Amino acid sequence: MKHIVKIAALALALVLALSLASASLAEGYRSLDEIKSDGKIVIGLFSDKKPFGYVDEYGEYQGYDVYLARRLAEDLGVELEIVSLDAPNRIEYLQSFKVDVVLANFTYTEDRAQQVDFALPYMKVALGVVSPDSALITEPEQLNGKTLIVSKGTTAETFFEAEYPDVKLLKFDSYTEAYIALIDGRGDALSTDNTEVLAWAIENSGFSVGIESLGSLDTINPAVSKGNETLLNWINDEIVLLGQENFFHADYEATLRETYGPDADADSLVVEGGVVE
Numbered sequence: 001m002k003h004i005v006k007i008a009a010l011a012l013a014l015v016l017a018l019s020l021a022s023a024s025l026a027e028g029y030r031s032l033d034e035i036k037s038d039g040k041i042v043i044g045l046f047s048d049k050k051p052f053g054y055v056d057e058y059g060e061y062q063g064y065d066v067y068l069a070r071r072l073a074e075d076l077g078v079e080l081e082i083v084s085l086d087a088p089n090r091i092e093y094l095q096s097f098k099v100d101v102v103l104a105n106f107t108y109t110e111d112r113a114q115q116v117d118f119a120l121p122y123m124k125v126a127l128g129v130v131s132p133d134s135a136l137i138t139e140p141e142q143l144n145g146k147t148l149i150v151s152k153g154t155t156a157e158t159f160f161e162a163e164y165p166d167v168k169l170l171k172f173d174s175y176t177e178a179y180i181a182l183i184d185g186r187g188d189a190l191s192t193d194n195t196e197v198l199a200w201a202i203e204n205s206g207f208s209v210g211i212e213s214l215g216s217l218d219t220i221n222p223a224v225s226k227g228n229e230t231l232l233n234w235i236n237d238e239i240v241l242l243g244q245e246n247f248f249h250a251d252y253e254a255t256l257r258e259t260y261g262p263d264a265d266a267d268s269l270v271v272e273g274g275v276v277e
Helices: 002-026 032-038 064-076 087-095 155-163 175-183 194-203 229-244 247-255
Strands: 040-045 053-055 079-084 116-118 123-132 147-151 168-172 189-193 207-220 223-225
Touching (some): 032 040, 032 229, 040 064, 064 247, 087 116, 123 155, 147 155, 175 189
16 A cells, blocks of 8 residues: 555656646747747737738738748748737747747837847838828927827837927827727827838828838847847848848838839838848
């Protein structure tokens, strides 16, 4: 009887040890080799930021970031699992290891670089401001005392809080909620990446981008969990190789050209091979 109890106790201890080990693995980032071994890469993308990351009428993810995500998975030889996220939780999803990579119009900033690791850039971006044609905002000073709609966790939120404290910010978790608020007249204007507001204004009559470039010229970069060097190095090498085939211009033509039109300059947005010109 004592022998049976001892065996049962050992078995229980083994189960607990294995459970703890599994939990420990689940709490850390997956290295490049682990991603390959699992046969799947998990990438965080927007589902409501057309034309960069959105879900089409057939329920399929589309857009500039999605095009890149699919190529990364293809070149790794693994399946792609997409996790939809919002701007405020991009860092949290990497820090809690819910995703391996974030490709969600993630602007590089020094503050964010303390929390996640950024790979080489693949887009250029500044801030833009879109407003109704009937009360077009053409200078940021016009927003003093007025309400500006922003999404939480974005560079627009950070910029206006620091540079224009007299502007009232109406904040939303998702881009969909933010644009609905603008259409409903709950704010005087909306600010986010200029690439996006320009695209949105093209598709929404009655609104125009009165401020096309505000703040510094920044870059959009993939991001991984802090310390995940093997995955970071592979993405950097991949971006350089993709640049050699002009991949990001092909991405632009496939996903953005229809929105921006035949006269738009792709070079004003696209970064090839991680080199900003």
